[in-house]
Amino acid sequence: MLEYRIADISLAEAGRHQIRLAEREMPGLMALREEYADQQPLKGARIAGSLHMTVQTAVLIETLVDLGADVRWASCNIFSTQDEAAAAVVVGTGTVEEPAGVPVFAWKGETLEEYWWCTDQIFRFPEGANLILDDGGDATMLVVDGAVAEAAGGVPEPGEDAPEEAKVFAARLRESLAEDPQRLTRIRDGLLGVSEETTTGVNRLYRLAEVGQLPFPAINVNDAVTKSKFDNRYGIRHSLPDGLNRATDVLIGGKVAIVVGYGDVGKGAAEALRGQGARVQIVEIDPICALQAAMDGYEVVHLDEAIGAADFVITTTGNTRVVSTEQLARLKPGAIVGNVGHFDDEIDLAGLAKQPGVEVVEIKPQVHEWTVPVPADLGLDRETTSFIALSEGRLLNLGNATGHPSFVMSASFTNQVMAQLELFARHDAYPPGVHRLAKELDEKVARLHLPALGAKLTELTKEQAEYIGVDVAGPYKADHYRY
Numbered sequence: 001m002l003e004y005r006i007a008d009i010s011l012a013e014a015g016r017h018q019i020r021l022a023e024r025e026m027p028g029l030m031a032l033r034e035e036y037a038d039q040q041p042l043k044g045a046r047i048a049g050s051l052h053m054t055v056q057t058a059v060l061i062e063t064l065v066d067l068g069a070d071v072r073w074a075s076c077n078i079f080s081t082q083d084e085a086a087a088a089v090v091v092g093t094g095t096v097e098e099p100a101g102v103p104v105f106a107w108k109g110e111t112l113e114e115y116w117w118c119t120d121q122i123f124r125f126p127e128g129a130n131l132i133l134d135d136g137g138d139a140t141m142l143v144v145d146g147a148v149a150e151a152a153g154g155v156p157e158p159g160e161d162a163p164e165e166a167k168v169f170a171a172r173l174r175e176s177l178a179e180d181p182q183r184l185t186r187i188r189d190g191l192l193g194v195s196e197e198t199t200t201g202v203n204r205l206y207r208l209a210e211v212g213q214l215p216f217p218a219i220n221v222n223d224a225v226t227k228s229k230f231d232n233r234y235g236i237r238h239s240l241p242d243g244l245n246r247a248t249d250v251l252i253g254g255k256v257a258i259v260v261g262y263g264d265v266g267k268g269a270a271e272a273l274r275g276q277g278a279r280v281q282i283v284e285i286d287p288i289c290a291l292q293a294a295m296d297g298y299e300v301v302h303l304d305e306a307i308g309a310a311d312f313v314i315t316t317t318g319n320t321r322v323v324s325t326e327q328l329a330r331l332k333p334g335a336i337v338g339n340v341g342h343f344d345d346e347i348d349l350a351g352l353a354k355q356p357g358v359e360v361v362e363i364k365p366q367v368h369e370w371t372v373p374v375p376a377d378l379g380l381d382r383e384t385t386s387f388i389a390l391s392e393g394r395l396l397n398l399g400n401a402t403g404h405p406s407f408v409m410s411a412s413f414t415n416q417v418m419a420q421l422e423l424f425a426r427h428d429a430y431p432p433g434v435h436r437l438a439k440e441l442d443e444k445v446a447r448l449h450l451p452a453l454g455a456k457l458t459e460l461t462k463e464q465a466e467y468i469g470v471d472v473a474g475p476y477k478a479d480h481y482r483y
């Protein structure tokens, strides 16, 4: 009997139709299926996957299975699951009555307790997982922090003021320890490695490596050029306005939109909003990115000064509390705030919720109107303001819409599959630490996607290749080239 917990298995047929259409838009993954299905190079791999359970992720999961892997899956965000995709993956080649697909533990609108329960479930292969495919680092954190807590003989108590997330996470670890004090250590020690999807998770991995707590290899998929320069940028260029429109349907043109952070995601967000005719302003702390924003024609502003005139405030930093409670009180009535960075602490809604006199009304799921008192010392001519917050400050492009479109996720996920192949089949080449995929593989991902767009790639002549010191077949750039 297949284990799973999802919202509604009867949605499987609807999910299957969407997956079928997505496959047409995911040429990289489909090419890998064709290249490897006979060889079954992932036979014996037991992959614990924690990544938004969307239609696109369904194509990724079924590619891993096609290549021979056993897979268990959870979403890496409480709001991002597409329930029909989860249902279709569970049913697989079976039926609603007798599902024969992949154990999925994910539904849209999990509580935090349920979220960590689901994350724990992905490791429950009878023989333990030997690979993690992670997005944001939560699955890795569960195993690594769990093993550390097991060695220390207990879970450190989060302080009174600790965020709710930290308390729920500690409770999950305590439960795991009570069940079997060695379980997470055994899982950690059996891992061949992790491939990590996003900037925030990659940052966590580098920090773990720095403090000597990364005992297995990690592949930083995010910094493949065909991931971060495409998914983070062109993906958000599509899915940010999609989320804003589905959530509010407020006209963007002519309005003032502030984008906080001008990294890869910020660049895509700003471009999308400008494309809709918004007057876009950028907030940055890095002089290089601030100068890029200015040269791209955006006004670079201080959030304190600019926020009072904003119609939209979008955070893209991967940092914490970049919009403070005081700044939220400065918002004009009707302003819309949302985040597309990985975690929900960019906009300090948690801090605001603790303040007296704050009221929150649900307009519809993942769309809330916040009415907050305006402190007199802000010198504004109103006693309260009310703004709209999307997805409770979590990734709005996934909470209010369906995330990035298939084509761009095909590039990201082709990197993911290649990273899993490397960790499994060429494990000896990767000592503990954080690694990137070879440039040849990055170029292969791009190559696989060009024909679908009708793009005709020019081939170097031998003479030209020698002149610039590369091979005719690539790689064409040095590792330090920035694209």
Ligand code: NAI
Residues within 6 Å of the ligand: 198, 199, 200, 201, 228, 231, 232, 235, 236, 260, 261, 262, 263, 264, 265, 266, 283, 284, 285, 286, 289, 316, 317, 318, 319, 322, 340, 341, 342, 343, 395, 397, 403, 404
């Ligand atoms: P990045 O590092 O390229 O960009 C972040 C930018 O924010 C940097 O330029 C940094 O200087 C700036 N920043 C940091 N603190 C700031 C502050 N207090 N005020 C203003 N600017 C500040 O990272 P990237 O790739 O753009 O990713 C950003 C976040 O988005 C990460 O959490 C990442 O995991 C997430 N992400 C979300 C996606 C989605 O679908 N919503 C897709 C891809 C990434």
